Structure formats: structure tokens, C-alpha cells
Amino acid sequence: MQPIPVNFFQLRSACSTCSLHELCLPAGLDTKELTRLDVVVSGKRSLKRGQYLYRAGSASRAIYAVRRGFMRSSVLHDDGREQVTGFHMLGELLGMDSIGSAKHTCDAIALEDTDICEIPFDDLERLSRDMPTLQRHFHNIMSREIAHDYGVMLLLGSMRAEERLATFILNLSQRLGSRGYSPTRFNLRMTRDDIGSYLGLKLETVSRMFSRFQSDGLITVKNRSIDIIDMPRLRALLGQCGTS
Amino acid sequence: MQPIPVNFFQLRSACSTCSLHELCLPAGLDTKELTRLDVVVSGKRSLKRGQYLYRAGSASRAIYAVRRGFMRSSVLHDDGREQVTGFHMLGELLGMDSIGSAKHTCDAIALEDTDICEIPFDDLERLSRDMPTLQRHFHNIMSREIAHDYGVMLLLGSMRAEERLATFILNLSQRLGSRGYSPTRFNLRMTRDDIGSYLGLKLETVSRMFSRFQSDGLITVKNRSIDIIDMPRLRALLGQCGTS
């Protein structure tokens, strides 16, 4: 749950033609290299809200970057239980779990109308062999995803409901802030059930925690719109509850 | 928590000189390529039980493979809480979370006397550019680690204690079996506290579940030695408890 250290403005300046995603970020790529990368990334898809980008089990030959909109990834257990594994906003990548198996292990669904660009593995790997900077950068991104997942395990394994939700809100705030949006006022794109699934809680617990945060004066919640009133005290919730 | 699909015998035959780890596994590398890989992988380290391979924050320029022994990885929260993120046995890789940041994000400690071989990123990336098969294979491994982490999230987010521990035991059984050891009788290398931290439970809960499994006739537990008596019923515990 470490915030992804991406400054959207850096990103924009580094990559004006292509899809404004993590992959063509700091990298130190020259114009010619960026152009080559751009060609590879040119496959685009538009999704309506509720439409799947891919489903578990389907064939996979690409990773995806969010150009516009908001995505949710989840894994499905045999017995029907679902675990949300992540939410993906502008510039973020998804589908890195399926390079290994050539089949998707997750579902990915659009939570609002979303534009996606597609980056075929084969092209990415071919390009990486020519461009060490890109290669290193791609490895960094996958590695960061792993480190991020460890953060989520820490959250799921050792935090209480209150701390989980505070972490979640602050993480969204940070990611929106670094993209130039307000870090204190934003709209959630997902349901309470989605949040609960991601945080290992039931939707009622999520709802109760939102209410408690509101009555404690930390945030204002009105349906899906969040307004962070007292950022310092919200931050102070992290690492407070449960010393074990 | 999907089992890692590695057959140790395949592995052994594919890679007789080097360190018998995942990296030089199916790959389809020829002898010359294997030799080049072998040179890179030649850095070795031996650890005594209780010794750290690396600690969070220290500089990182390599990934590591277990040649012999047993390792534990964990992330540390600011307030001292610890979350075990994985256990690593013969042939498995660790340290892939730290390629991105050049600093380790985890601690890695030896749970018994362990030999490790070190694979510097730079060498691996250089070699990958020459050897597409290795490149693809390395990406597969990182990708599988991500998919595996999603499985752990599912476990932590939506399973009850009983199911978590059953999953854990079956996962160990599977990994030991694929390495030629008995899948039904084995010794745990970690404490109840380690297991609890990995599974998001307290050590007392782990202990109680072991006792319950034993009195239900599923396994025999004597300290750290486990004997699986009724594999089918142990498997049946998965996906049974909690339909939500």
C-alpha cells in the first residue's frame, strides 16, 4: 500500500505523444526511442462502465495502461468468493500477473467509462532488448508492483478495520494528488463492497468506519464523495491501533 | 497461494552446473547459454540459522536463489509490527521486490543453515538482452510472483483461520512434494508466530487450529513435525467455510 511515486506532470512532459502511462515515464529515453515505444503502445480500447477488459482464464498477450477512467482487478475463488486485488487510475498498468501463464489470473472491469492502451508482451520484450533504459524501467515497475503487494499483505494481515480504511483513503488521496487532482476532495468510483473486498472487510464495516470518521470530524462522506477535513489526524490513525 | 508449478527434477536436469534455481529452469537454453548464466550466478553466500541475508533499507543490486536451506521474508511497519511475506525453499527466488527501488523493502532471514546464490540485476539484464528465452523466463517468474501475491491477498482477505492454515499446509506439502520430499511428512522450519504472521493470525490461533486438525484426524502434529493423515479431508476444508 505504499503510494506509487509517480508525478503525473513529469509523466506528461516525458511522454507527450504516447499514452501517458508509467512505462514511458522517467526512463531517460530519447525522442527516437519514445517514438518506437509509441508505435508499440498504439493499440487502444474503450470500455463502457461495467465492461470487462479481460476475465480470468482468457488468453493474455499484453499488459494494459489506463489512459482515462478507472479499473478494478479481482481474483475469483472456486467457491465464488471474490477478492479485489487493486484499483487502477490514469497512468497505471495492469495485467502484469499474467505474463507468466499466458492466461489472465484476474478479472479486470471498468468502474467508469475507460480508455485503455494495450502493450503486447512480445513487442515490449523486443524493444527492451534494444533499449536498456526501457528494460530497467519495466523491471522497476514489476518490482514495485511486488513491493506494493507486500504492503497490501501487511494491511490485510496486521491492521484493524479503522487503520485499513484510513490507509486506503490516504493512498487514493496521494495518487490523485500526484495526478494534479485535489488530494482532499474526490469521488470514489467503487462501491462499499469493492472497498470491503479490497480491504478484507464486509461492506457494512466499511460503511460504519466511514460514518465514524465523519462523526470524529476526520472526513465528510456523502455517498461516494469524500472530503478530507483533518489530514493530520487521519494520518495519525496509521500505526496507532494494535501494537502487536 | 497458488502452488508454484516447478518440478524439481525438471529443474535439476535443465541445470546441472549452476545453482538449481527457478531462473535456469525450462527456458530452452542451450549449453553455451547456460554456461554464461552460470558465471553470473556464481556469487555464493552461506548463512547460519538466524542470520539475515539482507534487511529493509539496505542497498540492493541482486536477486537471490535458495540452494539449500530455508528463508523467511518479512516487511516491517513503522510501529514495529511485522508481516511475513513468504517462505522460500530450495530453488526459489527472493528479493524481486527491491529491483525497483535499489533498496530492500523486506528483511530476509535464514530459518536454518542456508546457502544462497546471488544474481546481480545488471548481469541478469545484460544477459537478458542477448538471450530472449532468459528474458521471457525472468519476466514469467516476476509475473508469477505477482499472481502468487494475489493468491495470498485472497487468503488474507476472505478466508477463515481454519481454511488459511489448511491452505498453508497443503502449499508446503505441494512444494516439498515437487522437490522429491515426502508431501505428507515434513518438519516445519518456522515458529507458530511466523506462520501466524504470514496468515494474518495470532500464534495462539495457529496453535489451536493445529490441535483441532489433529483431534479431527486430519493431521498429526508433534511440535514442528507434521504428518498429513487425511489429505482429501484437508483439501475439502478449502472453499468450505464462509460462502460470502
Next chain:
DNA sequence: CGGAGAGTTGAGAAACCTCAAAGCAGGTGG
């Protein structure tokens, strides 16, 4: 033989879940 670390077990407390009812918002069709 003693000590330290690890594991077991019990009792009570706390956190979270389940079930249930009611309120709201947003979209659709008449």
C-alpha cells in the same frame, strides 16, 4: 539441572460479521 524460547490451553474481551430493515440515489419507461 536450570533457563530460555517455543508451544498449548483456558477464560473473557473485543472486533468484526450476519441478518434485517429502512433510506437514498439514479436510471427507465410510461
Next chain:
DNA sequence: CCACCTGCTTTGAGGTTTCTCAACTCTCCG
């Protein structure tokens, strides 16, 4: 434009699981 319907959200009450605290046992070593 309104009424209705559906899906989402909130809130309460009671139940379950897991945690906490504590005492005791066991095992391994020196």
C-alpha cells in the same frame, strides 16, 4: 415529468470468530 424499480448505503441488534492475557508445559542447550 413523475413513478417506480433496482442497486447501493446506512444503521441496529445479536452472534461468531479471533484476540488478549495468563498460566502452564515442553524441548532443547549449555
